[in-house]
Amino acid sequence: MLRGYRASLLWFADPAQGADSIRYEEDGLLLVGPDDLGCQVVQALGDWHGLSARYPGLAVEHWPGRIIAPGFVDMHVHFPQTNVIGSPADGLLPWLENYTFPEEQRFADPDYAAEAAAFFVNELLRNGVTTALAFATSHSTSVNALFAQAQARHMRLITGLCLMDRHAPAALLNPAGSGNGAAEQSLVESEALIQRWHGQGRLGYAITPRFAPTSTDAQLRGAGELAARYPDVWIQSHVAENKDEIAWARTLFPQSRSYLATYADFGLMRKRAVYAHCIHFDDDDRALMRSTGAVAAISPTSNLFLGSGFFDYVGADRVGFGYGLASDVGGGTSFSPFHTMLAAYYVGREGHSTSGLSLTPQQLWWQHTAGAAQALGLDGVVGNLLPGCEADFVVLNPAATPLLARKTARAASLAELLFALIVLGDDRVVERTVVAQAL
Ligand SMILES: [Zn+2]
Numbered sequence: 370m371l372r373g374y375r376a377s378l379l380w381f382a383d384p385a386q387g388a389d390s391i392r393y394e395e396d397g398l399l400l401v402g403p404d405d406l407g408c409q410v411v412q413a414l415g416d417w418h419g420l421s422a423r424y425p426g427l428a429v430e431h432w433p434g435r436i437i438a439p440g441f442v443d444m445h446v447h448f449p450q451t452n453v454i455g456s457p458a459d460g461l462l463p464w465l466e467n468y469t470f471p472e473e474q475r476f477a478d479p480d481y482a483a484e485a486a487a488f489f490v491n492e493l494l495r496n497g498v499t500t501a502l503a504f505a506t507s508h509s510t511s512v513n514a515l516f517a518q519a520q521a522r523h524m525r526l527i528t529g530l531c532l533m534d535r536h537a538p539a540a541l542l543n544p545a546g547s548g549n550g551a552a553e554q555s556l557v558e559s560e561a562l563i564q565r566w567h568g569q570g571r572l573g574y575a576i577t578p579r580f581a582p583t584s585t586d587a588q589l590r591g592a593g594e595l596a597a598r599y600p601d602v603w604i605q606s607h608v609a610e611n612k613d614e615i616a617w618a619r620t621l622f623p624q625s626r627s628y629l630a631t632y633a634d635f636g637l638m639r640k641r642a643v644y645a646h647c648i649h650f651d652d653d654d655r656a657l658m659r660s661t662g663a664v665a666a667i668s669p670t671s672n673l674f675l676g677s678g679f680f681d682y683v684g685a686d687r688v689g690f691g692y693g694l695a696s697d698v699g700g701g702t703s704f705s706p707f708h709t710m711l712a713a714y715y716v717g718r719e720g721h722s723t724s725g726l727s728l729t730p731q732q733l734w735w736q737h738t739a740g741a742a743q744a745l746g747l748d749g750v751v752g753n754l755l756p757g758c759e760a761d762f763v764v765l766n767p768a769a770t771p772l773l774a775r776k777t778a779r780a781a782s783l784a785e786l787l788f789a790l791i792v793l794g795d796d797r798v799v800e801r802t803v804v805a806q807a808l
Contacts, residue, residue, distance in 0.1 A: 373428065375398050378436070383751050384743060389731070391731045413532030414755075421752070430565075432764055434767070434768065435765060441496070441737050443706070443741075445643065445695035446501055448505055448515050451488060452699070470537060471538075476514075484513045494804070500761065504528065505577075507533050508530075515528050525747075528575060529574050530586055552588035571746055576592050576599075577605050577641075580618075583610075592705070604643070608646070612649065645697060648681070649682055652688060664692055664693070673702045694733075760804075762801050766798055777789050
């Protein structure tokens with residue numbers, strides 16, 4: 370059974386062309402219906418008058434003055450750091466020690482993890498995020514809690530057991546098992562979680578070394594072997610965020626050419642490998658990203674908050690590796706994709722440590738929707754409204770606040786309209802979030 374949604378429509382007509390293929394239909398119709406497997410997908414979209422005439426008797430919801438846009442894709446967010454957001458600290462390493470590690474220890478408790486997962490998923494959806502690649506903790510309870518909650522809400526979500534077998538408080542390290550050391554046991558647990566959750570409905574698994582310094586060689590090697598055995602499973606970690614972190618990683622893995630190369634040396638760079646931050650890179654690192662197909666999750670609110678540095682867009686594009694946007698809550702300061710896009714604009718403008726550029730509103734929007742989906746290997750699945758895409762979308766109100774109403778009413782172009790939303794928008798703009806319901 371088909372359902373129609375009438376409003377203004379925003380989408381990318383040709384993902385191979387990227388941000389430049391953005392389209393806007395002032396009075397549009399989005400047609401949604403089940404695919405062969407019963408998942409709600411986009412069946413067609415176009416202008417209201419042309420398309421609606423072909424579907425007499427169609428049930429239509431009409432949202433005048435609203436914009437239907439693809440649900441946002443958050444490429445890197447920490448579910449157990451929801452309570453850590455906005456914690457004051459003197460840079461990354463003290464922030465981990467004083468706030469993040471103590472909070473993450475609480476996720477060994479299934480009730481604590483379940484309550485936090487419900488809040489987290491609700492907060493993502495309330496902000497218009499319909500796909501997320503998320504960290505959990507080193508406790509299987511936290512992974513099970515988050516998957517269960519996402520499944521209940523039909524949300525597309527990827528997460529995995531955090532691998533850390535050294536250099537963290539004992540309560541956060543992966544435990545040893547019967548007859549197994551901690552490294553081996555953490556990989557046995559990861560594989561069991563892959564088999565339980567990966568590919569169940571809209572859920573996906575990510576092999577998740579926290580970052581190289583908190584894993585032994587044995588754990589990283591085992592993670593790489595697991596990634597080779599399950600090539601359609603994701604990999605997620607952090608790299609080159611902060612200069613102290615890089616110096617530490619270099620002393621722990623002196624045999625690798627660079628911090629990033631450590632991951633390649635353990636078999637952890639390939640398609641569907643997502644590295645948060647990727648700030649302090651040289652061109653050899655960038656070339657390694659490109660040649661392996663690994664991608665960057667740019668986390669601008671986090672990088673500005675912790676003073677980590679500025680992602681070099683010019684360098685990334687010169688060498689040509691994939692990337693998209695991420696909130697990185699709780700180092701990041703907001704779940705809102707609008708705040709993240711604005712922070713990415715600031716990062717792009719920074720012209721003292723990089724050459725600096727003005728990202729267009731279309732580019733910013735692309736990086737948080739179809740571009741992020743492409744980086745995750747989910748192009749044609751989410752992040753867009755082209756026929757065949759899962760019907761994940763947001764209904765945006767461009768007049769959600771008095772200032773937004775005043776500003777967007779004066780927009781003389783699509784770029785001006787989108788930029789007003791990026792600069793002035795937040796969760797108040799997101800009137801509804803619709804996720805594709807499996808029947
Ligand atoms: Zn992170």
